[in-house]
Amino acid sequence: MSNKHKLLEKIASRTARVGVIGLGYVGLPLVVEFAGSGFESTGFEVDARKADLLNRGESYIPDVPTAHVAECVAAKKLRATTDFSELKDQDIIIICVPTPLRKTKDPDVSYILAASEKIQATLRPGQLIILESTTYPGTTDEVLKPMFDETGHKLDEDYFLAFSPERVDPGNEKYNTKNITKVVGGVTAISAEVAAAAYSAIVDHVHAVSSARVAETCKLLENTFRAVNIGLVNELAQLCHTLNIDTWEVIAAAATKPFGFMPFYPGPGIGGHCIPLDPHYLSWKARMHGFEARFISLAEEVNSRMPEHVVDLVIKGLNSQRKPANGSNILIMGVAYKRDIDDMRESPALAIIEKLQELGAEVSFHDPYVAEVHLEGNGSRMSGIPLSQEVVTKSDCVVIVTDHRNIDYGWLVEHAKLVVDTRNTTRKLRDERSDGKIIRL
Ligand SMILES: NC(=O)c1ccc[n+]([C@@H]2O[C@H](COP(=O)([O-])OP(=O)(O)OC[C@H]3O[C@@H](n4cnc5c(N)ncnc54)[C@H](O)[C@@H]3O)[C@@H](O)[C@H]2O)c1
Structure with missing residues (x-):
């Protein structure tokens, strides 16, 4: 029997062993989903x-309930290891490591390379x-495939290779790993079929595309679509502010x-x-192919200016109360990059805090999910403060x-002297109870 048929049989009978490399926001829910569906699943992590925590049955990602992790660990379907030699025991290996940018804003695929070397x-x-x-686009074909071919094993005869973008939306109560359609692109049609x-076996719908490149580009289109549309409404917010x-x-x-318009909202x-x-x-x-993606540059320019716009609104508000930013007490409410989660990565709150501090303001923050922030600009750490009436009235x-x-x-x-609302959270209050002290984005 061919390797393909053996693997398809193992998947159908749930005897395939699944290894997920990188147990973060993406990898942890995924490995738990495979374990919960009956597959013997192992997480491979560099962070011991x-x-x-996982081996003790504890979750460290809010969307993944500890009870579910504990259940899978107790059933011996889920475990984690830092020993990458165990990759040889896995039938399916999924790479979920970070892909940050270098300081030059070029892709940093070093984590993918490190994980692939272990697989190789x-x-x-x-x-x-x-x-x-x-x-x-091209990472799976141009970077991973040559590494695995180097071992002498043959694609589709010995091993199978595919790309599948992750679409998980942390904090989303409606859509999760199981009910978000999974786009899958194989390096070949056979690899696509196996992937x-x-x-x-674990998600409700799979949408197969003709190549790994299409799947890679699909993910980038989805997020570029959001970045550009958010850029558009952020520009609209600044324009509307000017026009009152x-x-x-x-x-x-x-x-x-009811058609042809999808709302996006401005923010900080x-x-x-x-x-x-x-x-x-x-x-x-x-750019490697001589093509300049202008929408992407423009969206970045507009979006990255938003913290400055928020600070301008704070200065204007203080000015209307005859106060300078220098020496004023400013309370930042919420520092995570979006609501109801603890993720601080690239949060605009950091730029807002640093800009206000540069102006001489006394800045503090409260966030129910975040205890401490690291300000990269000046290398300092800042702890959050508990919320009290005194803290609000003093600001x-x-x-x-x-x-x-x-x-x-x-x-x-009710207790604040001045509120700058970057999320329209106070919309219901502003007429009856705000006394004109709310400034909205
Ligand atoms: N967070 C999201 O909402 C989201 C959504 C869709 C796609 N993605 C993409 O998924 C990928 C992972 O993102 P994330 O948010 O889960 O990142 P994360 O930082 O939360 O998790 C990555 C994990 O990988 C581990 N790791 C790093 N190098 C490793 C290695 N060589 N071997 C094993 N483990 C290693 C890290 O310790 C960390 O636990 C990124 O490419 C990201 O762009 C993220």
């Missing part, structure tokens, strides 16, 4: 702390390798159109591991940067 070292016939880390079979028009009312009105800037980074992977690859300005849902915004506005 994460591996230990123990590659054996009958293994399926899938890359899930977001990356530029699609593997995912079909309510941006949020304009968007709400436009959203009543973009954050997270995806939207600010991924479009650069696409523009970098395009000259409260800036709502992240609209976590477990905050009583009515109470906040």
